[in-house]
Amino acid sequence: MKNSAEIVIIGGGISGLATAYNLAARGMKDIIVVERGYIASGSTGRCGAGIRQQWGTEMNCRLSKASCEILENLEEILDYKRSIEFKQGGYLLFATTEKEVEQFKKNVALQNSLGINSKILSIEEALEIVPDMNTEGVMSFAFHQKDGHANPFQTTFAYAEAAKRLGVEIYTYTTVRGIEVKNDRIESVITDKGEIKTHRVLNAAGGFAKDIGRMVGVELPLKPERHEILVTEPVETILGPMLMSFSWNFYIQQEPNGTFIMGYGEQDNPESQGVNSSWHFAQEMARKAIRIYPPLSKVRVVRQWAGLYTMTPDSQPIYGSVPGLDGFYIAAGFSGHGFMFGPITGVLMAEYILGEEPEIPIDMLDAGRFERGELIYEPSVV
Amino acid sequence: MEGKTIVCRCEDITLEEIEELIDLGYDDLEEIKRLTRCSMGPCQGRTCRNLLAQVVASKTGKSIDELHIPTYRPPAKNIKMTALAGGDEDEE
Numbered sequence: 049m050k051n052s053a054e055i056v057i058i059g060g061g062i063s064g065l066a067t068a069y070n071l072a073a074r075g076m077k078d079i080i081v082v083e084r085g086y087i088a089s090g091s092t093g094r095c096g097a098g099i100r101q102q103w104g105t106e107m108n109c110r111l112s113k114a115s116c117e118i119l120e121n122l123e124e125i126l127d128y129k130r131s132i133e134f135k136q137g138g139y140l141l142f143a144t145t146e147k148e149v150e151q152f153k154k155n156v157a158l159q160n161s162l163g164i165n166s167k168i169l170s171i172e173e174a175l176e177i178v179p180d181m182n183t184e185g186v187m188s189f190a191f192h193q194k195d196g197h198a199n200p201f202q203t204t205f206a207y208a209e210a211a212k213r214l215g216v217e218i219y220t221y222t223t224v225r226g227i228e229v230k231n232d233r234i235e236s237v238i239t240d241k242g243e244i245k246t247h248r249v250l251n252a253a254g255g256f257a258k259d260i261g262r263m264v265g266v267e268l269p270l271k272p273e274r275h276e277i278l279v280t281e282p283v284e285t286i287l288g289p290m291l292m293s294f295s296w297n298f299y300i301q302q303e304p305n306g307t308f309i310m311g312y313g314e315q316d317n318p319e320s321q322g323v324n325s326s327w328h329f330a331q332e333m334a335r336k337a338i339r340i341y342p343p344l345s346k347v348r349v350v351r352q353w354a355g356l357y358t359m360t361p362d363s364q365p366i367y368g369s370v371p372g373l374d375g376f377y378i379a380a381g382f383s384g385h386g387f388m389f390g391p392i393t394g395v396l397m398a399e400y401i402l403g404e405e406p407e408i409p410i411d412m413l414d415a416g417r418f419e420r421g422e423l424i425y426e427p428s429v430v
Numbered sequence: 431m432e433g434k435t436i437v438c439r440c441e442d443i444t445l446e447e448i449e450e451l452i453d454l455g456y457d458d459l460e461e462i463k464r465l466t467r468c469s470m471g472p473c474q475g476r477t478c479r480n481l482l483a484q485v486v487a488s489k490t491g492k493s494i495d496e497l498h499i500p501t502y503r504p505p506a507k508n509i510k511m512t513a514l515a516g517g518d519e520d521e522e
């Protein structure tokens with residue numbers, strides 16, 4: 049293990065590794081990524097693999113559109129020999145209340161103004177795309193063809209491999225235990241395998257980003273929540289888009305290998321860093337899934353698990369640094385959509401850390417917005 | 431697939447594919463499992479998990495004890511959605 053670095057990135061998930069790659073690609077040397085488990089062992093490897101551009105704030109639309117455009121070309125950009133299993137089968141969003149119908153109209157108008165070609169579909173139009181679904185109780189749909197899926201492991205490893213080729217060191221099974229600060233400046237990172245002298249740290253620790261913040265006396269308004277998910281055996285391809293509802297609270301997508309992946313979020317989730325799975329979830333999920341998409345009734349569930357959403361008070365990520373502490377950077381609080389933001393997170397954080405002007409202005413996403421009361425509420429999250 | 435050794439029957443993963451990853455520098459069971467899907471299919475690694483561990487151990491020179499052996503995730507046995515939802519449990 050090296051004992052000094054230009055920057056230590058804490059977290060070997062999509063955020064940490066995409067940033068490591070982008071820093072290296074822009075010429076930074078001596079980059080170290082420290083990961084407590086294996087690569088993508090945190091939220092990234094436990095996520096729903098969904099990619100969407102249908103958001104309700106301009107910021108999220110811009111971030112997700114830019115990220116999706118990177119994903120479209122990621123294998124070439126990173127010279128990855130395997131496939132990231134990118135699929136653009138669309139996202140079909142269910143509007144089940146008057147309020148949601150109106151919200152979706154607003155969202156689509158906003159998305160269209162930003163170059164995202166989403167549209168409102170009638171029941172009949174949606175049934176042409178997914179003939180076997182149950183539309184009882186649905187009022188209309190929103191659809192965007194370019195939304196879809198990417199394999200979180202392949203995508204993260206694509207970044208990890210490219211970063212390594214550019215000289216980035218990745219230390220897995222290595223845990224950060226503390227961070228030394230002197231005169232408001234980062235001095236070193238203490239791990240269970242030794243100390244690394246550095247003046248820069250990126251906190252990309254997902255559900256543990258709050259703990260990392262506390263190591264330098266910074267209290268980040270993050271709330272880790274346990275979310276469950278399950279996957280079925282592979283069957284022939286029958287479902288193109290991701291089916292998703294905010295009001296009914298579910299998402300279901302068939303992956304390119306034929307498996308169905310699905311989940312929902314419990315209401316009023318308590319703060320938790322636990323990742324065990326429950327029978328209750330599997331039962332409730334199966335009920336929802338069969339009601340909405342009856343062909344699933346005969347399909348077998350092979351695995352269920354849980355992972356962490358890291359919520360912020362406005363469901364938007366925190367990007368940036370904190371005033372009064374030199375060299376401490378944050379990319380955390382993705383509130384359940386950090387995988388799809390990963391590629392653009394990497395670009396923006398690298399630009400920010402190198403003191404360049406980020407291609408999408410991110411100053412409004414700093415940690416200070418909560419104290420200033422400048423929250424940016426995203427209306428469309430599961 | 432003539433002349434190839436299948437390690438994981440559910441996902442149709444060959445020995446060659448696993449060895450290729452190890453040659454690329456991968457030496458972690460968890461990572462190899464997730465990159466190949468070896469032992470992530472319907473049988474959940476009941477036969478191939480140990481086989482995979484042996485291949486990785488012998489090729490990387492690590493002992494089985496040094497490897498991080500992946501845990502099993504529920505359910506213990508594949509179960510149809512209808513059965514989970516409380517509908518009729520047919521043939522199982």
Ligand SMILES: Cc1cc2nc3c(=O)[nH]c(=O)nc-3n(C[C@H](O)[C@H](O)[C@H](O)COP(=O)(O)OP(=O)(O)OC[C@H]3O[C@@H](n4cnc5c(N)ncnc54)[C@H](O)[C@@H]3O)c2cc1C
Nearest residue numbers: 059061063084090091092095096098224254355386387388
């Ligand atoms: C069930 C579920 C479904 C989801 N579905 C989607 C989806 O469809 N689309 C989407 O875009 N997002 C989804 N998400 C959210 C997404 O998974 C996360 O936002 C994203 O993975 C965050 O990536 P990250 O790299 O910031 O964090 P992580 O992937 O959690 O990476 C942080 C890493 O830091 C490591 N770490 C923590 N503490 C330390 C320490 N002290 N020392 C060393 N290492 C440490 C952890 O081990 C971890 O690997 C979902 C999440 C869950 C749980």
